[in-house]
Amino acid sequence: MLKKIILFGLLNIGFMVQGQNNEVATLGGGCFWCIEAVFEQLDGVTKVVSGYSGGFVSNPTYEAVCNGTTGHAEVVQITFEPSVITYKELLTVFFSVHDPTTMNRQGADVGTQYRSVIFYHSSEQQKEARDLINQLSRETIFNSSIVTQLLPFTEFYKAEAYHQDYYKLNQNQRYCQLVISPKMDKFRKEFEAKLKK
Numbered sequence: 001m002l003k004k005i006i007l008f009g010l011l012n013i014g015f016m017v018q019g020q021n022n023e024v025a026t027l028g029g030g031c032f033w034c035i036e037a038v039f040e041q042l043d044g045v046t047k048v049v050s051g052y053s054g055g056f057v058s059n060p061t062y063e064a065v066c067n068g069t070t071g072h073a074e075v076v077q078i079t080f081e082p083s084v085i086t087y088k089e090l091l092t093v094f095f096s097v098h099d100p101t102t103m104n105r106q107g108a109d110v111g112t113q114y115r116s117v118i119f120y121h122s123s124e125q126q127k128e129a130r131d132l133i134n135q136l137s138r139e140t141i142f143n144s145s146i147v148t149q150l151l152p153f154t155e156f157y158k159a160e161a162y163h164q165d166y167y168k169l170n171q172n173q174r175y176c177q178l179v180i181s182p183k184m185d186k187f188r189k190e191f192e193a194k195l196k197k
Contacts, residue, residue: 030106
């Protein structure tokens, strides 16, 4: 499992981007409802959009992605202010709120669309992600090897409207209560200092 102290330490040595107001990160870590809910809470994050990346079909639908016929992963595209929250800090949260050691699976959600993946937008993001994965592996933060894919960003397709802000709008839904709410409670406790006021 995660070693909280080391992860908190990583938050204090994030990578700062000079001369930029906003940057974009694209991350997949299971159901995008879960990941979207987390990143929307972080100070410095200005926008989070659920969608699909990494496939070979244009304009995929949710049904096609769920059938595993498009090659896409469910992802969130995050717009953030690196002067407030760094890319490395985002990745630290990312590795804290999903299991990067299970191939094509997060809990009961199984399939390639639920794979752990980082789509980097620049060589700097690639290096930051690779360095962090290597560091987490060296320090045996997880009991098993990290299987997170590190791939160049190509395309992002916004998911259907009903997927956007899903947790915020559907907190009484059974999946939200059983899966997302416990994850959110743990996340808020661990990253309280990084949350929007």
